[in-house]
Amino acid sequence: MIHIARSVLISGVVFLLSACASTFSGQVSSFHEWQPQMAKIYVVERAPDQENNPEYKVYEEQLRKQLGLSGFQEADAQHPAVMKVSMAYASNFAELQVNSMHPALYDPIWRLHFRRGLYYGPYWYPYPSLYPSDLSVKRSYLHQLELRFSDVQSNKRLADIKVSTEQLNPAISLFMPDLLALAMQDFPQPNGSTKVIELQKATKEVK
Structure with a gap:
């Protein structure tokens, strides 16, 4: 009986672990002039450099899937498009200090730092910081x-x-479905809003 009870308990723990959820978070900004009665019939619009881009075409299919989940319908012969949807994406390298009193994320494109720890809020810095050679730094994107x-x-x-x-x-490809899900979460978000949104992601892996 003890052996059976132990087996049942272990099975229950494994089930709970397999059903646990992880989270994916991102910052979402929304600006729109959206009318609730607007028909959600769309066509995807590609930029010239996206026409023969295999990577983009994979993301475009993911976009179509997410739009469908959000109540949009792709145009066809019986349902002409009311709106065009276009997509752009990018990844930028940054460095995140981990053993400094003022750790910060550095964006090499806009030279924008996001402070960490006790010092929150973005601030502009005109040139890349020169860190000491012994400073521990980890890469982030x-x-x-x-x-x-x-x-x-x-x-x-x-x-x-x-x-x-x-x-x-x-690799942005690992996160594109989640980025699309964040973009369409409770669409449309309040006009002019910028906020951090978390997605619950169920996982089935048990180590």
Whole structure:
């Protein structure tokens, strides 16, 4: 009986571990002139350099899937497009100090630092910092996604959503489905809002 009870207990623990959830977080900014009654029938618009880009085409399929989950319908012969959806993405290298009183994330493109620890809030710095050679530094990457919704007839911008996440892995492909999910979370977010959103991700791996 004890052996059976122990087996049941172990099975229960394994099940709970397999059903546990991890989180994925990112900063989402939303600007729009969205009307609730607007028909969500879209066509994907590609930039010229995206036409023959295999990587982009993979992300475009993920975009279509996420739009479908968010109640959008892709245009066809019976349902002409009301809006165009375009997508842009980028990854930037940064360095994150880990043993300094003022650790910060450095963006080499905009030279923008995000303070850590007790000193929160972004601030501008004109040149890269010169860190001591013995300073412990770990690499991080800023992955960014932008979705734009525009009216087909007037080309008027309907919505502009920007998402960014800081990760240690440089491959944006690992995070694109989550970035798209963040972008469309509770679409549309309040106009002019910028906030950190967390997604719950169920995992089935048990070590």
